Amino acid sequence: MDKKIVSEILNKYHIKTYNPEDLVAFFTPLEKLVEKYTKKGEKILEIGCGNPIFGFYMNKQRYNIILTDISPPAKNVITLDIQDCEEFIQKHKKEFNLIYARLVFSKQYEKEHEEKTGKKRFTDIDKILSNIKKLVKKGGHVILIDDKGSIFSKKQFNFHGLKIIESYTVKLKPSIKNTVLVLRS
Numbered sequence: 001m002d003k004k005i006v007s008e009i010l011n012k013y014h015i016k017t018y019n020p021e022d023l024v025a026f027f028t029p030l031e032k033l034v035e036k037y038t039k040k041g042e043k044i045l046e047i048g049c050g051n052p053i054f055g056f057y058m059n060k061q062r063y064n065i066i067l068t069d070i071s072p073p074a075k076n077v078i079t080l081d082i083q084d085c086e087e088f089i090q091k092h093k094k095e096f097n098l099i100y101a102r103l104v105f106s107k108q109y110e111k112e113h114e115e116k117t118g119k120k121r122f123t124d125i126d127k128i129l130s131n132i133k134k135l136v137k138k139g140g141h142v143i144l145i146d147d148k149g150s151i152f153s154k155k156q157f158n159f160h161g162l163k164i165i166e167s168y169t170v171k172l173k174p175s176i177k178n179t180v181l182v183l184r185s
């Protein structure tokens, strides 16, 4: 990622909570995977974008990403609860060459939610995978980047016809590691 362009986006949207160096360190592994698994112009879905800077950055580079979140933080982000999205699926069935989610389906994110509320955030894991499967094209890819691993098991991916083709850990900073999974539909 180009730090200068990241800084321009942060300035444009008056975002002061992130510094460009951190964003470049955190998002470069995802950028490389998006470049590897799609071509510019192909349809991409981001689930749970939170801060939308990465998607804005990629769309500025002529990628074609629909940014979504259950609780959209900005204009240009569509409201989507991936556990409950029948209407969205009707409109976008098998449309996406690539779907990615960073730090959404993470064991750590789920653990924090459970500790805080006593409940699980994601109550129907099979539904999430089945919805993702309905949205991704046959032969398309799903990238999941997580903290302390994914909430999904290999058996659950297999059951939904999502084959793991890459699985590794990436060090973002000396103290921060993420797990990376690439699945083929």
Ligand SMILES: C[S@@+](CC[C@H](N)C(=O)[O-])C[C@H]1O[C@@H](n2cnc3c(N)ncnc32)[C@H](O)[C@@H]1O
Pocket (backbone or CB within 6 Å): 047, 048, 049, 050, 051, 068, 069, 070, 071, 080, 081, 082, 083, 101, 102, 103, 104, 109, 121
């Ligand atoms: C830890 S944040 C990660 C944000 C961003 N992907 C990143 O890498 O910085 C998790 C995000 O997932 C979103 N989220 C939680 N439950 C969701 C759901 N059921 N469907 C879609 N997004 C969800 C939250 O609103 C939040 O923005």
